Structures are given as C-alpha cells and as structure tokens.
Amino acid sequence: MSVQIKTAEDIAGMRVAGRLASELLDYLTPHVQPGITTGDIDKLAHDYMVDVQHTVPATLNYQPPGHTPYPASLCTSVNHVVCHGIPGDRKLKAGDIVNVDVTVIKDGYHGDSSRMFCVGAPSIQAKRLCEVTYEAMWKGIRVVRPGAQLGDIGHVIQKHAEGHGYAIVREFCGHGIGRNFHEEPQVLHYGRPGTGLKLQAGMIFTIEPMVNAGRPGIRCLADGWTIVTADHSLSAQWEHTVLVTPDGYEILTQSAGTPPPPPA
Ligand code: MF3
Ligand code: CO
Ligand code: CO
DSSP states (O other), X not given: OOXXXXXXXXXXXXXHHHHHHHHHHHHHGGGOOTTOBXXXXXXXXXXXXIIIIOOEETTXXXXXXXXXXXXXXXXXXXXXXXXXXXXXXXBOOTTXXXXXXXXXXXXXXXXXXXXXXXXXXXXXXHHHHHHHHHHXXXXXXXXXXXXXXXXXXXXXXXXXXXXXXXXXXXXXXXXXXXXXXXXXXXXXXXXXXXXXXXXXXXXXXXXOOEEESSOSOEEEOTTSSOEEETTOOXXXXXXXXXXXXXXXXXXXXXXXXXXXXXXX
16 A cells, blocks of 8 residues: 545544544643653553543554554653553653653544653753754654655754754654554655655654664563663654645644644
8 A cells, every 4th residue: 555645534534533642642741740650641541532532542452563462552651761661560750751652543543642751850961852852853844745755854853863962763763644553654764855755735644753862773672562772871752643735734633732833
C-alpha cells in the first residue's frame, strides 16, 4: 500500500481522533507528579479512554511482526528511556523527565501524540533537552506543505538537534496514520533537503523526533519493548499528527492544553 491521500471523511475522523489524543494528554498532565507510578498513569489513561472518551487504546495488545503484544494503554519513557517504556511500579521522582505517548482510536481513526513532562524541578540540562526536542519537532512541522519533501523535514530536525550537540535516534521514525496505526510513509528525523517523497495535500503523518543528550545508539531491554540509550544519556521526544493542507499544514493533535508553538 502506498501513501494514501485522505478523503474529506477520513480527515474529519482524524480531526476528532487527534483532538481526543491531545485531550487525553491534557487530562493526564496534572497527575504527572512526584510519587505517582507510571502504572497509575496508565490506569488513569485507560479508564479515561474507555469510560469517558469511548475511545480504544491503540497500544493495548498492539503486536507488530516480531513483537510480543504491548501490555499497556500508553507508553511512559523516563529519563534514559527513548520510547515504548512500559508503565509499571516505578514511582516518578522530582528531577525525572518523562515522555507520555498516547494513541487513541475513535470510529476506526487513530490520533497519536506525545509530550515531555518535567517532574518537579528539572536540571537545566534536562529542561534544555526537552525544549530543543520540542523546537526540532516544530521546525519539521513548519516545513510541511504540498511540494516539500520528506528529506526537508528530516534535515531541519537533524540540524536543530545536532546544532545543540544532541543526537537523533535513527531506528524509529514518524509514520503515516489513519485507519492504520502505522502506515506509509516513514518520516525520518534526519536527511538531506530535496530528497524523498514529495508531500501532497491530504497526506497525514506523525512527526516525532527522539533526541539523545549523548550518543545516538540505543538498546532494547529484555521485555522486548523498552528502548534505552546505549550510553544511558537522557532522551526526549515530542509527537504530533499532522495533515498536509493545500497551503501548509494542520496539526490534528491539538486541544486546550497543547503547549504553544515556539517562536519561529
Ligand atoms: N505511539 C507510538 C508511536 O508514536 C507507538 C507505540 S507502539 C507500542 O508510533 F506498542 F509501543 F505502544
Ligand atoms: Co507515532
Ligand atoms: Co505515539
């Protein structure tokens, strides 16, 4: 299956799913405090999705080829965990940084978004990593318009992260999304300008750079899911689901609590 151009009906469905993913993050935000466990956050999210939103947690039992079913309703990736952290008994403590990544399904459509949270007061270094990663995601988003190329997006993200002495994780990328959780195209967070797929209005994909404070290398833990930095350096990630519009982009994963865009 090649890259889909979404219909008006698909776009309407994706706007709803995207807003709900963002509202779920808004709901979780005040709970991300010292003392809560990542498992508690998972339970809050699961119940909010099922009982309040009437959405389906896309990650629960999600099983891509070669994987065991993912056991939770969201991912919580703390400090040196890059992505796909499995919620559990770990208590968040002041100074931690955590990525909360949620994907909801509403009427068959997926909304996928993640944010970084600083628990208590972060170190200057941790705060800066989260900010630079947020700026990098936004630099990528601002490139999106018909005729731009995927390499243009990857390039600006890579340049921003590496310009601050950080490293882009290469093994994971953004992805097309719609009735499928992960579909074409792959949206790399590094690359060369003027290369790759040309964007067209009606495409929907995520931009979700993972940025390491140290080296780019990663390892997967024995649980088969949790990805950590090989050098144990801190890692950050932000994610939006984005529609290519006739004159630019529309971020689908927005709600009242969405953090404001950084200065251009
Ligand atoms: N939400 C992640 C993404 O942005 C995927 C998580 S899959 C899981 O693509 F199985 F690890 F939950
Ligand atoms: Co995603
Ligand atoms: Co996600």
